[in-house]
Amino acid sequence: MRINFESCDLCGTCVSVCPVDAIEISEYRAIIDREKCTNCGLCLKVCPAQAIVKE
Ligand code: SF4
Ligand code: SF4
Incomplete structure:
Protein backbone atom coordinates (compact mmCIF):
# COMPACT_ATOMS: atom_id res chain seq x y z
CA MET A 1 0.00 0.00 0.00
CA ARG A 2 1.11 3.49 -0.75
CA ILE A 3 -0.41 6.86 0.00
CA ASN A 4 -0.69 9.35 -2.79
CA PHE A 5 0.48 12.54 -1.12
CA GLU A 6 -1.26 14.76 -3.61
CA SER A 7 -4.71 13.32 -2.82
CA CYS A 8 -4.32 12.78 0.93
CA ASP A 9 -5.85 15.52 3.07
CA LEU A 10 -4.41 14.14 6.33
CA CYS A 11 -7.85 13.34 7.75
CA GLY A 12 -6.51 10.48 9.89
CA THR A 13 -9.23 7.95 9.08
CA CYS A 14 -6.75 5.37 7.82
CA VAL A 15 -4.69 5.65 10.98
CA SER A 16 -7.69 4.85 13.17
CA VAL A 17 -8.59 1.67 11.26
CA CYS A 18 -5.16 0.13 10.69
CA PRO A 19 -4.98 -2.98 12.90
CA VAL A 20 -1.20 -2.98 13.07
CA LYS A 54 -2.36 -0.91 -3.80
CA GLU A 55 1.00 -1.71 -5.29
S1 SF4 B 1 -7.71 8.26 5.13
FE1 SF4 B 1 -7.24 10.44 5.27
S2 SF4 B 1 -5.13 10.51 6.11
FE2 SF4 B 1 -5.48 8.44 5.33
S3 SF4 B 1 -4.67 8.48 3.22
FE3 SF4 B 1 -6.88 8.90 3.13
S4 SF4 B 1 -7.02 11.13 3.14
FE4 SF4 B 1 -4.98 10.60 3.86
S1 SF4 C 1 -4.88 -0.86 7.22
FE1 SF4 C 1 -2.72 -0.94 7.86
S2 SF4 C 1 -2.10 -3.05 7.54
FE2 SF4 C 1 -4.00 -2.75 6.41
S3 SF4 C 1 -3.32 -2.22 4.33
FE3 SF4 C 1 -3.63 -0.30 5.45
S4 SF4 C 1 -1.59 0.22 6.29
FE4 SF4 C 1 -1.56 -1.94 5.69
Whole structure:
Protein backbone atom coordinates (compact mmCIF):
# COMPACT_ATOMS: atom_id res chain seq x y z
CA MET A 1 0.00 0.00 0.00
CA ARG A 2 1.11 3.49 -0.75
CA ILE A 3 -0.41 6.86 0.00
CA ASN A 4 -0.69 9.35 -2.79
CA PHE A 5 0.48 12.54 -1.12
CA GLU A 6 -1.26 14.76 -3.61
CA SER A 7 -4.71 13.32 -2.82
CA CYS A 8 -4.32 12.78 0.93
CA ASP A 9 -5.85 15.52 3.07
CA LEU A 10 -4.41 14.14 6.33
CA CYS A 11 -7.85 13.34 7.75
CA GLY A 12 -6.51 10.48 9.89
CA THR A 13 -9.23 7.95 9.08
CA CYS A 14 -6.75 5.37 7.82
CA VAL A 15 -4.69 5.65 10.98
CA SER A 16 -7.69 4.85 13.17
CA VAL A 17 -8.59 1.67 11.26
CA CYS A 18 -5.16 0.13 10.69
CA PRO A 19 -4.98 -2.98 12.90
CA VAL A 20 -1.20 -2.98 13.07
CA ASP A 21 -0.54 0.75 13.50
CA ALA A 22 1.36 0.93 10.26
CA ILE A 23 0.28 4.45 9.31
CA GLU A 24 1.70 7.61 10.75
CA ILE A 25 0.70 11.16 10.07
CA SER A 26 3.19 13.93 10.39
CA GLU A 27 2.50 17.59 9.83
CA TYR A 28 2.95 17.19 6.11
CA ARG A 29 2.13 13.65 5.08
CA ALA A 30 0.73 10.27 5.94
CA ILE A 31 3.15 7.39 5.57
CA ILE A 32 2.65 3.63 5.57
CA ASP A 33 5.38 1.60 7.20
CA ARG A 34 5.93 -1.23 4.73
CA GLU A 35 7.57 -3.39 7.36
CA LYS A 36 4.41 -3.35 9.48
CA CYS A 37 1.73 -3.29 6.79
CA THR A 38 0.01 -6.63 6.14
CA ASN A 39 -1.81 -5.39 3.02
CA CYS A 40 -5.17 -6.07 4.65
CA GLY A 41 -6.78 -3.35 2.54
CA LEU A 42 -8.80 -1.72 5.34
CA CYS A 43 -7.25 1.71 4.93
CA LEU A 44 -7.86 1.61 1.22
CA LYS A 45 -11.57 0.99 1.79
CA VAL A 46 -12.11 3.79 4.28
CA CYS A 47 -10.02 6.57 2.77
CA PRO A 48 -12.51 9.29 1.75
CA ALA A 49 -10.05 10.79 -0.71
CA GLN A 50 -9.13 7.53 -2.48
CA ALA A 51 -5.56 8.45 -1.72
CA ILE A 52 -4.37 4.95 -0.88
CA VAL A 53 -3.27 2.74 -3.72
CA LYS A 54 -2.36 -0.91 -3.80
CA GLU A 55 1.00 -1.71 -5.29
S1 SF4 B 1 -7.71 8.26 5.13
FE1 SF4 B 1 -6.88 8.90 3.13
S2 SF4 B 1 -7.02 11.13 3.14
FE2 SF4 B 1 -7.24 10.44 5.27
S3 SF4 B 1 -5.13 10.51 6.11
FE3 SF4 B 1 -5.48 8.44 5.33
S4 SF4 B 1 -4.67 8.48 3.22
FE4 SF4 B 1 -4.98 10.60 3.86
S1 SF4 C 1 -3.32 -2.22 4.33
FE1 SF4 C 1 -4.00 -2.75 6.41
S2 SF4 C 1 -2.10 -3.05 7.54
FE2 SF4 C 1 -1.56 -1.94 5.69
S3 SF4 C 1 -1.59 0.22 6.29
FE3 SF4 C 1 -3.63 -0.30 5.45
S4 SF4 C 1 -4.88 -0.86 7.22
FE4 SF4 C 1 -2.72 -0.94 7.86
